[in-house]
Amino acid sequence: MSLMTQQEADELVTKGLENAAVRALYDEVNASSPIISVPDEGHCWGSITRPGETEIFVAPTAFPAESLYHELLHAQMKIGGYRQYDQYVQTAASFPLNVLGDALDNELQHHRFFSKFTDAGFDPARFYHDGDGESYEHVRRDIESMDPAGTSAATYFLRYLTVLSPGGHGSDAEREALKQFFFERVPNEKMDAVEAAAADVLAFGESDELDPGETIVNVARRLGGFHGWWVGKSQNFPDDGVFTGDAFTMADAAAFAKRQGR
């Protein structure tokens, strides 16, 4: 059940399009990848751009221009050649690379287009639609509840993305305080790995690179624990993707799946 009807979704999009910058980007995206707006099943705006079509998921919001512009920036980036890695092959029981990959896909795009959002005159605090993004307080409580010895660098890194994320509700001082909290709480060697992975994310954000494959595996390798994975930008294995460690074959993956009883 959606939280809103198609008509309500359409009305929010129409309201967002009253903003000239939103209208211009909407027309640009729509010209190369026709846009369909649909009510989201949950509380979050979102979008999928595939060849020939962009689907925008609409959720209740007080700021339809900002929410729509954010999704149009995702669409513009993909139309402009940014490659999404969403194919995963596994040969070992290790951390779920798909969880890290999905988070990075979103974050890497945000780092690239945040300045376009503010250039259009929007408040950085509204970069994420209502309810999106974890509050600093929530992340802090989460970190507090974790056992520093038993928690992986990867788990900490996924929370640390909130410190790295551009825009949002927190002030610079609050962001810095949360960062310091990580350093107080997380063991040094894990924080070193988190910081090295964070530097990869920031470097991608400052580059013109459209293919995040190397960044994804570099982050995974720095964090450790993601052995035995291949991640690809298409199903063309292994040419269109990268391994987190040693190369393997589809037969290896099939043998692993069989051992797992799949």
Ligand SMILES: [Zn+2]
């Ligand atoms: Zn986004």
